[in-house]
Amino acid sequence: MKDGHDQGPPLVRLDAAELHFPVGGVVAQLQGRATVVKAVDGVTFELRRGESVGLLGESGCGKTSTGRMLVRLDKATGGRVEFDGEDVSGLTGDALKRFRSRVQLIFQNPFEALNPRFTIRDVLAEPLENARIPRAEHEERILRAMALVKLGDAGQFMDRYPHQLSGGQLQRIVMARALILEPEFVVADEPVSMLDVSVRAGVLNVFRDVRAQQGITAIYISHDLALVRYVCERTIVMYLGRIVEDGPTEDIVANPLHPYTQALVAAVPVPHPDQSHAPLPIGRGAPDPRNPPSGCTFRDRCPRAFDRCAVEAPGPTHVQNRIVHCHLHEPKT
Amino acid sequence: MSESVTSKHRPSGLFARLRRRFGSIRLPLHDPLAVIGLCIYVFFILMAVFAPLIAPHDPNEILFTSEFALAADLTPGTDGYILGTTTLGRDIFSQIVWGARSALLIGLTAAFVVALIGSVVGIVAGYFGGWADTVLMRLADVAFGIPFLPFVIVLAAFLEPSIWNVVIAMALVLWRDTGRVIRSQTLTLRNRAYVEAARVAGSSDLKIILRHIAPNVLPLSFLYGSIAIGWAILTEASISFLGFGDPDSISWGYMLQDAFASQALSKGSYYWFVPPGFLIILIVSAGFFISRGYEQILFPKLDR
Amino acid sequence: MFRLMPGSPLAAYIDPNFTPEQQAELMARFGLDQPLWRQYLIYLGNLLQGDLGESFFYRQPVAERVLALLPNTLILTFSSLILAYVFGVLAGAYLAWKRGSVVEQICVPLVLTTRAMPEFWLGMLLLAVFSFGMGWFPAGGTRPPGAEYDSLWALYSSADFWWHMTLPVMTLAIYSQGLPLLLMRSNMMDVMREDFVTMARIKGLSTFSVVIRHAARNALLPVMTSFAIAVGYQIQGNVVVETVFSWPGLGRELVRAVSTADYPLAQGAFLMIAVVVILMNLVADLLYAALDPRVTHE
Amino acid sequence: MTQPLLTLKDLSIAYRVGDQDTIAVEGASFDVQPGSIVGLVGESGCGKTTLARSLTRVLAGNARIAGGEAIFDGRDIMALSERAMNGLRWREIAFIPQSAMNSLDPVYTVGTQLAEVLIRRGGLGRTAARTRAEELFEWVGIETNRLGDYPHQFSGGMRQRVAIALALALDPKLIIADEPVTALDVIVQRQILDQLRELKERLGISVILVTHDISVVAYVCDRVVVMYAGRVVETGPMAATLTAPAHPYTMGLRNAFPDLASAAGELTPIEGAPPDLASPPPGCRFAPRCPFAEARCRTDVPGLDVYDGDHLAACHRIPEAETLRARAVVSETWEAPA
Amino acid sequence: DEIRTINLVTRPQAAQPAEFQFTQLIAQEWRRLGLDVNVEVMPWEQMIQAIWFSRDDWDTTAWQMVGRPERSDPDEIVYNLFHSTTAEQGFNFIGYNNPEYDALVEQQRVTLDPDERREIVRAAQAMLAEDQPNMMLAHPQSTYAFNTSVWNPDTVVDQSGIGIRNTWSYLQMEPLGDVTDIILNSSDNVTAINPLYISGGTDSWITELVYDRLMRIGPDGLPQPWAAESYEWIDDTTIRVTLREGMTWHDGMPVTPEDVAFSFEAAGSGEAPMYGPFVGSIADITIDGMDITFSLTEPSAPFLTASLSKINLIPMHIWEPVIAEQLTLDTNAESFQEEVPIGSGPYRFGSWTLNEEVVLEANAEHWAAPKADRWILRIVPNVEAALGMLRSGEINFLSDFPGDPTVVVAAADEDPNLTAVSTVDIGFRYVAFNHRRPPFNDPAFRRALSASVDRRLIVGAAFRGFAVPSNSVVSPALGFWHNEATVEGMEAGIELAQQMLEDAGYMVVDGRLHYPEGVSETLGE
Numbered sequence A: 001m002k003d004g005h006d007q008g009p010p011l012v013r014l015d016a017a018e019l020h021f022p023v024g025g026v027v028a029q030l031q032g033r034a035t036v037v038k039a040v041d042g043v044t045f046e047l048r049r050g051e052s053v054g055l056l057g058e059s060g061c062g063k064t065s066t067g068r069m070l071v072r073l074d075k076a077t078g079g080r081v082e083f084d085g086e087d088v089s090g091l092t093g094d095a096l097k098r099f100r101s102r103v104q105l106i107f108q109n110p111f112e113a114l115n116p117r118f119t120i121r122d123v124l125a126e127p128l129e130n131a132r133i134p135r136a137e138h139e140e141r142i143l144r145a146m147a148l149v150k151l152g153d154a155g156q157f158m159d160r161y162p163h164q165l166s167g168g169q170l171q172r173i174v175m176a177r178a179l180i181l182e183p184e185f186v187v188a189d190e191p192v193s194m195l196d197v198s199v200r201a202g203v204l205n206v207f208r209d210v211r212a213q214q215g216i217t218a219i220y221i222s223h224d225l226a227l228v229r230y231v232c233e234r235t236i237v238m239y240l241g242r243i244v245e246d247g248p249t250e251d252i253v254a255n256p257l258h259p260y261t262q263a264l265v266a267a268v269p270v271p272h273p274d275q276s277h278a279p280l281p282i283g284r285g286a287p288d289p290r291n292p293p294s295g296c297t298f299r300d301r302c303p304r305a306f307d308r309c310a311v312e313a314p315g316p317t318h319v320q321n322r323i324v325h326c327h328l329h330e331p332k333t
Numbered sequence B: 001m002s003e004s005v006t007s008k009h010r011p012s013g014l015f016a017r018l019r020r021r022f023g024s025i026r027l028p029l030h031d032p033l034a035v036i037g038l039c040i041y042v043f044f045i046l047m048a049v050f051a052p053l054i055a056p057h058d059p060n061e062i063l064f065t066s067e068f069a070l071a072a073d074l075t076p077g078t079d080g081y082i083l084g085t086t087t088l089g090r091d092i093f094s095q096i097v098w099g100a101r102s103a104l105l106i107g108l109t110a111a112f113v114v115a116l117i118g119s120v121v122g123i124v125a126g127y128f129g130g131w132a133d134t135v136l137m138r139l140a141d142v143a144f145g146i147p148f149l150p151f152v153i154v155l156a157a158f159l160e161p162s163i164w165n166v167v168i169a170m171a172l173v174l175w176r177d178t179g180r181v182i183r184s185q186t187l188t189l190r191n192r193a194y195v196e197a198a199r200v201a202g203s204s205d206l207k208i209i210l211r212h213i214a215p216n217v218l219p220l221s222f223l224y225g226s227i228a229i230g231w232a233i234l235t236e237a238s239i240s241f242l243g244f245g246d247p248d249s250i251s252w253g254y255m256l257q258d259a260f261a262s263q264a265l266s267k268g269s270y271y272w273f274v275p276p277g278f279l280i281i282l283i284v285s286a287g288f289f290i291s292r293g294y295e296q297i298l299f300p301k302l303d304r
Numbered sequence C: 001m002f003r004l005m006p007g008s009p010l011a012a013y014i015d016p017n018f019t020p021e022q023q024a025e026l027m028a029r030f031g032l033d034q035p036l037w038r039q040y041l042i043y044l045g046n047l048l049q050g051d052l053g054e055s056f057f058y059r060q061p062v063a064e065r066v067l068a069l070l071p072n073t074l075i076l077t078f079s080s081l082i083l084a085y086v087f088g089v090l091a092g093a094y095l096a097w098k099r100g101s102v103v104e105q106i107c108v109p110l111v112l113t114t115r116a117m118p119e120f121w122l123g124m125l126l127l128a129v130f131s132f133g134m135g136w137f138p139a140g141g142t143r144p145p146g147a148e149y150d151s152l153w154a155l156y157s158s159a160d161f162w163w164h165m166t167l168p169v170m171t172l173a174i175y176s177q178g179l180p181l182l183l184m185r186s187n188m189m190d191v192m193r194e195d196f197v198t199m200a201r202i203k204g205l206s207t208f209s210v211v212i213r214h215a216a217r218n219a220l221l222p223v224m225t226s227f228a229i230a231v232g233y234q235i236q237g238n239v240v241v242e243t244v245f246s247w248p249g250l251g252r253e254l255v256r257a258v259s260t261a262d263y264p265l266a267q268g269a270f271l272m273i274a275v276v277v278i279l280m281n282l283v284a285d286l287l288y289a290a291l292d293p294r295v296t297h298e
Numbered sequence D: 001m002t003q004p005l006l007t008l009k010d011l012s013i014a015y016r017v018g019d020q021d022t023i024a025v026e027g028a029s030f031d032v033q034p035g036s037i038v039g040l041v042g043e044s045g046c047g048k049t050t051l052a053r054s055l056t057r058v059l060a061g062n063a064r065i066a067g068g069e070a071i072f073d074g075r076d077i078m079a080l081s082e083r084a085m086n087g088l089r090w091r092e093i094a095f096i097p098q099s100a101m102n103s104l105d106p107v108y109t110v111g112t113q114l115a116e117v118l119i120r121r122g123g124l125g126r127t128a129a130r131t132r133a134e135e136l137f138e139w140v141g142i143e144t145n146r147l148g149d150y151p152h153q154f155s156g157g158m159r160q161r162v163a164i165a166l167a168l169a170l171d172p173k174l175i176i177a178d179e180p181v182t183a184l185d186v187i188v189q190r191q192i193l194d195q196l197r198e199l200k201e202r203l204g205i206s207v208i209l210v211t212h213d214i215s216v217v218a219y220v221c222d223r224v225v226v227m228y229a230g231r232v233v234e235t236g237p238m239a240a241t242l243t244a245p246a247h248p249y250t251m252g253l254r255n256a257f258p259d260l261a262s263a264a265g266e267l268t269p270i271e272g273a274p275p276d277l278a279s280p281p282p283g284c285r286f287a288p289r290c291p292f293a294e295a296r297c298r299t300d301v302p303g304l305d306v307y308d309g310d311h312l313a314a315c316h317r318i319p320e321a322e323t324l325r326a327r328a329v330v331s332e333t334w335e336a337p338a
Numbered sequence E: 001d002e003i004r005t006i007n008l009v010t011r012p013q014a015a016q017p018a019e020f021q022f023t024q025l026i027a028q029e030w031r032r033l034g035l036d037v038n039v040e041v042m043p044w045e046q047m048i049q050a051i052w053f054s055r056d057d058w059d060t061t062a063w064q065m066v067g068r069p070e071r072s073d074p075d076e077i078v079y080n081l082f083h084s085t086t087a088e089q090g091f092n093f094i095g096y097n098n099p100e101y102d103a104l105v106e107q108q109r110v111t112l113d114p115d116e117r118r119e120i121v122r123a124a125q126a127m128l129a130e131d132q133p134n135m136m137l138a139h140p141q142s143t144y145a146f147n148t149s150v151w152n153p154d155t156v157v158d159q160s161g162i163g164i165r166n167t168w169s170y171l172q173m174e175p176l177g178d179v180t181d182i183i184l185n186s187s188d189n190v191t192a193i194n195p196l197y198i199s200g201g202t203d204s205w206i207t208e209l210v211y212d213r214l215m216r217i218g219p220d221g222l223p224q225p226w227a228a229e230s231y232e233w234i235d236d237t238t239i240r241v242t243l244r245e246g247m248t249w250h251d252g253m254p255v256t257p258e259d260v261a262f263s264f265e266a267a268g269s270g271e272a273p274m275y276g277p278f279v280g281s282i283a284d285i286t287i288d289g290m291d292i293t294f295s296l297t298e299p300s301a302p303f304l305t306a307s308l309s310k311i312n313l314i315p316m317h318i319w320e321p322v323i324a325e326q327l328t329l330d331t332n333a334e335s336f337q338e339e340v341p342i343g344s345g346p347y348r349f350g351s352w353t354l355n356e357e358v359v360l361e362a363n364a365e366h367w368a369a370p371k372a373d374r375w376i377l378r379i380v381p382n383v384e385a386a387l388g389m390l391r392s393g394e395i396n397f398l399s400d401f402p403g404d405p406t407v408v409v410a411a412a413d414e415d416p417n418l419t420a421v422s423t424v425d426i427g428f429r430y431v432a433f434n435h436r437r438p439p440f441n442d443p444a445f446r447r448a449l450s451a452s453v454d455r456r457l458i459v460g461a462a463f464r465g466f467a468v469p470s471n472s473v474v475s476p477a478l479g480f481w482h483n484e485a486t487v488e489g490m491e492a493g494i495e496l497a498q499q500m501l502e503d504a505g506y507m508v509v510d511g512r513l514h515y516p517e518g519v520s521e522t523l524g525e
């Protein structure tokens, strides 16, 4: 089924989705300094069934926020977030319950994602209870989920508390919890960033295998291009709440189009003694999400910025099989 | 290892489930000071429960000497009155013993009320946020603007003098401290990954509150509850001293008031005003000791 | 709400010799013949104009009386709190430094115990020992009998005044020092664990620099905030202590007004105390903002 | 070869928890040459921070130097008096902490904190300190007008640069950087790493760089020290160690690391987890996870032996290193530890 | 029928330790008679509401009549307290109704001849003793103390029925050493210093010194001329008073007969409602030289005491504009506080520190100028502290001590420099029965309850011996009027009470007292 994704309607669709947070305390409000942080500011993309997409970008660019909107942990403050044709923000009651069993989130920090007072069994039973799965089936489904994440010797873990497990094991439990209801769509928010290098690979492999086996549609959030490349065939690069580039991962690694993506690819260190120490094609400034530059938000760090970048935010440009948001790549008119 | 084997290991039944979920409500037995506090409580609880057996007299009974004169202002030991008698001829020791009842009654109900209201307010405000939070926290601001003791005095003046005034006032005002702290605790809990995970897993708000939030908030409720015991008893004593107390129920605060009103200090009747004061200090400190134990459960970095 | 108090507000004052007409006239004069809600609306209306009404007993404007007593209460409150805080902060820092030592193990429960003492009891004991017993301090009031001062300022700056204030201040301070002490101690212990304190040591700074400039300075922040809030609590302690030490303050007046059903005065005194408490809570917020650059520059 | 700036000999550090000692660093030995960057890599909890901090002798209250020495510039750091040690701190050995946010005092401006070090430790006057502070900020690439700002007003990357400026303040000979880039984005990380390289090249300062990322080591380090569960398992020149590791742990680490430069291959985890330092396994501590472990590995502690020149490793099977390396690249090898 | 639960109202212990104590004692004894007694404690303000203003709704209550100088004349007590016309609204809140008694006390009121009047007053007392409308308990002894090293003990005046805390002492006390200020205490705040406002007990100590009156009650308890040179009854309803020559106000203006007339008119002007009742009987005032003539609406034996000794003389030049202004305001003269109160009395106003002290200075120009230099009143709400201050010398005259008098006496015994003086009070303590509510309408029942407790026990237990047992509203301190027979004839004891109830037909069933045959409980729930 290589590249044989379902050609039907997209499973997930974001249309100019926005997530804005008001910030500033009482003092700021009094001084009229209170503003909003545009964590996600007009993001549009579609996911087809079975697709696995990496969401890449530096810290604070809105990756997690996008993920939270997708699973409806936060409601979009603007635009639309659709799952299977339905507006996610409007879900209530039973529709929401159904949504909850079809869409799951895998958390970044396995040490915090499990209630320290719950045994592993309690953790895994919670979604089952919520989905009204008969109690008699719990044991079997829990064991199945644990087998799925390669915690073969499940019985050994069932009645342990989270602090009695290693980070890698915990992250697998977190995954098992997400997968136990056999969801169609999974958002994984930096699922291995808290893990040691030596155990990371194991968890990544499990993720990759399960996704492929179950045909799950997935978004993998990370700031590490090397990891995204390992699990996703498509990558979306974000900068300050907006998408800058969207296309097949290998193409992006080999030939990044957007100046930001270029810097990003160049900055990734590799475990080889001989590598380029050439300076990065990017300014030193750091983005301030509260006060982004006008026009293209990347322009203040962009080595190739020109007049137009300050006035006009670049729209999507299709370049081959990719979408780039940059004035440099707009068709000359 | 098979499933059946592990099932056997697993403690089942409601009690075990509760115990696992609410394991946080453990007594702070690791802290020597807290253990002392608990012992003091056990002592007073026994004293209160068995007051009728321990106390040789009705604490309100006016006693007479064998010569049919009033048994007033007798020093300890005289005529078998262990701690002597009051100016009105009442047995001080019996009053001390019965005083444990009101102290515990006021202290524990006040603690319960404060902890309960504070926890509910805090959890609701913190968990749901929005207008519920706004309304409740503005209410808390108002409560913070109310000077507590004056408020109790006013309350005592327009209700009948009663030991419950203190409890009512605490219920009306002092939930604010507990409520605020529990709210901020709930706020951090609400954003804990495991709580969000429960939400993504489809748990209802009520379920999340009961299973994930409440158990973590309980030690805080207990902490504030054990402090509230002290406030309640101290406040009752102050109120009694100022003359707004309940004359029908013997409390240590009432005894102090009685002693001061009868010039025990000038008479040098230390046996009269030292024991109730000492017991108040003891039981209030005990509450503080226990609260420190809870603090250490909550914020273990504080010590060691 | 005060009007809901039982007892006739004019009880102590309507002479039984009065004819019914005289009584009615009096009731009318204070508006007591109006329905309750009317009385309250009138009161609120007046309040908005800064009029707290007239005391039933003193027959004087409430605002005048309450304002006259406020300085006495404030000076008692602030002196005792400042003393409590200076002592509490120093002792708290010291105990944090000595954590685990015998001194600490004795002092912490001891401090908790001071907070468990009924203030009037402590006050009476101090009175019995240091005034009646040793005769070192006067038993009450703000000044020696018949002493006259041109102004409040002259009074407050006189040695006699401070001599009279010693015992009440001590009583309140002994009760109040526990809060800053324990707060400072636990903050210090927290802060001492912070990376920047470790860094200060790695930088080779002197122990003094590490403990005072870095640890104490940071630990002090929440303690300072608690000061303002403690003012709110302290003013309550005043109610009792002012009675014990015959201190002409607002708390004592409130007690008296309530027990004589002098609603306007009770209301005014309560309001004034509440205003101080609220102001102090506000000050606490501002103080925190001013002292903590993280808040100031957000 | 020149005289090393720092020589660790059998350094051990223990934490006391309850009435039990946890040896967090055991018998660590390696050299730091002047003007070089030494990478200290290992998994979480293997003792990197403990080792790094011990060189400043500012350790947690329950920590104890259990043995060994650290000869810095001819003096044994571990044996110096507290007074002498304090003289050494920051003037000769500076420290860049992992989280610059928490290591800057939130209530003072960064300028004040720089001045504090310059004046109190460097003996500069106020104006001299000011000039020097501006110089340092220019050096690390922050506008000097931000000296008056508080730490929270800086972004993560800038704070890390402030920390570097602080470390440079008194021209130390050695800077210990404890995971200075772990929490940072790749772009910022690259900029900081470039700065560290510049330190070495322009100022000749030696750096001990603590990290768990071998690609970071590959980017900046001259030498590398690999730790596992409190012990140094391999140390050698960076290029040699990364291309031809002699210890199975280092081999495994390489397999587990994604690599953007080469074709997307499989990643191979090292099964199992590092041991609990409170009760470590006897023998080689890596043995339980090692696919090449033999009986002696589980009983005898391997010493640090020469593999090739100044490339050393602590493994009983050093002589077979080449064969093992060949087997190690096959991921099946790692599936079930022997 | 079983007698319902009887309420017994009393004030809080903190406010009234003795009262609280004797109600506990009485309740305990009444319970032994088979009554279910519920002691209800309420502060004075609430009590007056529950008793005085709700006359039908209470059973029994502890009550007190305080000894004011004007009560040295028995009229106020014997008439007001029991005359049937005052039952609706007035003093007779218990609802006592005895036409025979009414006739007697009306008679004494218009009998100007003292001896004749005395016989009638004694007869009235005997009638009350028979009826037992109240359970009379005791006349307390007020106990005050002073420092004998500061004040010459011989110059301290013990006023009959009042005690040493009186105007005469303040005028005559002679300093022995350097201390020349009378420093005394009060547990109550000074509320106002206003000659037209009866604001509180403590305030009157001040007004009595700052203002003169035409007459004053003397140390013997009888009225004597003060600012009046002399007085003369012209007929039953006319009295002529001659004003003393050469008096001046504290601001230097002379005191004139017009001022005097004005003082009485101001009191009756409606702008001083509290003084109104005391000038109600005056029909007309005329001035002739230094003579002021009062015409009364009816004969009034107590006029000398209740009016002439009561009304403060105030300067017309200060108060006339005030009264005029107050007529236009909705406040009255009671709200007016002079910056410096101006009177003509033996002390002049010095200073007033809110809730702390009032200082008066001796008026050397006064014909009865005090021997002391200043009179300093310290406000000490803490009773215990007041005694401490006397011992430490912070005060030298203990003028207020609501606590246990034995403590004062013990302190005086211990310290040779202190002397305590106890004086039987005009006032008295009693338990009032509500005659409107059965079974208290039955004199036999009242007699029995009254007889149940030996007064000596009450004096000993509640008053610590500092009171005299009483069976009459006229205090033995008023020796001239007091009828000893009523007290001496009194017998008491629980057995006696039980016997009396049995004789009247009451019976005890299952430990509870029941009405006599045929009488049913109408007020039980």
Ligand SMILES: Nc1ncnc2c1ncn2[C@@H]1O[C@H](COP(=O)(O)OP(=O)(O)OP(=O)(O)O)[C@@H](O)[C@H]1O
Pocket: A021, A022, A023, A037, A038, A039, A040, A057, A058, A059, A060, A061, A062, A063, A064, A065, A066, A223, A289
């Ligand atoms: N609840 C919130 N309130 C206010 N601002 C928020 C909130 N959540 C996120 N933000 C802001 O929105 C922006 C995007 O945050 P987000 O967590 O989505 O970034 P991210 O790309 O996931 O970053 P990271 O890689 O650090 O996880 C940031 O500037 C963040 O500070």
Ligand SMILES: Nc1ncnc2c1ncn2[C@@H]1O[C@H](COP(=O)(O)OP(=O)(O)OP(=O)(O)O)[C@@H](O)[C@H]1O
Pocket: D015, D016, D017, D022, D024, D042, D043, D044, D045, D046, D047, D048, D049, D050, D051, D060, D061, D062, D063, D212, D277
């Ligand atoms: N104060 C302490 N008391 C007891 N044990 C400690 C203490 N500090 C650290 N340890 C333990 O010592 C071991 C080494 O800790 P260290 O912080 O040096 O590891 P690290 O390699 O820096 O890990 P990381 O990569 O997570 O920073 C760990 O097992 C840790 O749990």
Ligand SMILES: NC(=[NH2+])NCCC[C@H](N)C(=O)O
Pocket: B148, B149, B231, B234, B235, C119, C233, C234, C236, C237
């Ligand atoms: N002064 C008092 N007794 N105050 C009692 C109120 C308790 C108050 N909340 C405190 O923190 O102490």
Ligand SMILES: [Mg+2]
Pocket: A063, A064, A065, A189
């Ligand atoms: Mg994120």
Ligand SMILES: [Mg+2]
Pocket: D048, D049, D050
């Ligand atoms: Mg570390």
